[in-house]
Amino acid sequence: MVYPVQVSVSLKPGVLDAEGKNVQKSLExxxxxxxxxxxxxxxxxxxxxxxxxxxxxVAQEACRRLLANPVVHDYSIEVDASGEAR
Amino acid sequence: MVYPVQVSVSLKPGVLDAEGKNVQKSLExxxxxxxxxxxxxxxxxxxxxxxxxxxxxVAQEACRRLLANPVVHDYSIEVDASGEAR
Incomplete structure (x- = not known):
C-alpha cells in the first residue's frame, strides 16, 4: 500500500522566522x-x-537525514491511514 | 479573538514541482x-x-493578494475555531 505521509517542518520556538516576519510586513x-x-x-x-x-x-528517517535540521527545526509526521491503492 | 488560520499553498496538478522532485532524488x-x-x-x-x-x-484576501499565484497555485484555508484568548 502507498501511504501519503504529511511531514511539517517548522522553526523551533525562539528561532527567528524571517520569512514569516516578511510575509506579515508585506500583508501589512x-x-x-x-x-x-x-x-x-x-x-x-x-x-x-x-x-x-x-x-x-521511513518518514522519520527522511526528516532525520534530510528534511529537518535538529538545531533549528521541529517536525511532525501525519500518516493518512486510508492509504492509496497501487 | 485571535484565530490561528492555516493557509496551505501548493502547485496545481500538472505544474512541475521541482522542489518535490529534488527532495525525492536526494532521499533516493x-x-x-x-x-x-x-x-x-x-x-x-x-x-x-x-x-x-x-x-x-482575511486569509482569503491574503492568499489572493500575496501568498498564492493563481496561475500555478492552489490554496486551502483552515481556521482553528477554538481561537486563542487575547
Whole structure:
C-alpha cells in the first residue's frame, strides 16, 4: 500500500522566522492586519509500506537525514491511514 | 479573538514541482525510497476577528493578494475555531 505521509517542518520556538516576519510586513503594507505569521514547510511523501508504522518510520528517517535540521527545526509526521491503492 | 488560520499553498496538478522532485532524488541517494514527493508551503496566520468567517475572509484576501499565484497555485484555508484568548 502507498501511504501519503504529511511531514511539517517548522522553526523551533525562539528561532527567528524571517520569512514569516516578511510575509506579515508585506500583508501589512497591503492593509491586511495579522497578529503574527509563522512559516512552515510541508512535504507530502508517498511511501510504499505494509503498515502505517512502517511509513512513519521511513518518514522519520527522511526528516532525520534530510528534511529537518535538529538545531533549528521541529517536525511532525501525519500518516493518512486510508492509504492509496497501487 | 485571535484565530490561528492555516493557509496551505501548493502547485496545481500538472505544474512541475521541482522542489518535490529534488527532495525525492536526494532521499533516493540516501537509500530512502518514496513513490513521489510533493512540496507545500504553509503559513499560520494569527488573525484578530470576531468570527471564524471573518478570519477566513482575511486569509482569503491574503492568499489572493500575496501568498498564492493563481496561475500555478492552489490554496486551502483552515481556521482553528477554538481561537486563542487575547
Amino acid at each position: 503594507l497591503l492593509g491586511i492586519a495579522t497578529e503574527s505569521v509563522k512559516s512552515v514547510k510541508t512535504y507530502v511523501l508517498h511511501i510504499e509500506a505494509d503498515t502505517t508504522d512502517g511509513a512513519t518510520t | 541517494l540516501l537509500g530512502i525510497a518514496t513513490e513521489s514527493v510533493k512540496s507545500v508551503k504553509t503559513y499560520v496566520l494569527h488573525i484578530e476577528a470576531d468570527t471564524t468567517d471573518g478570519a477566513t475572509t
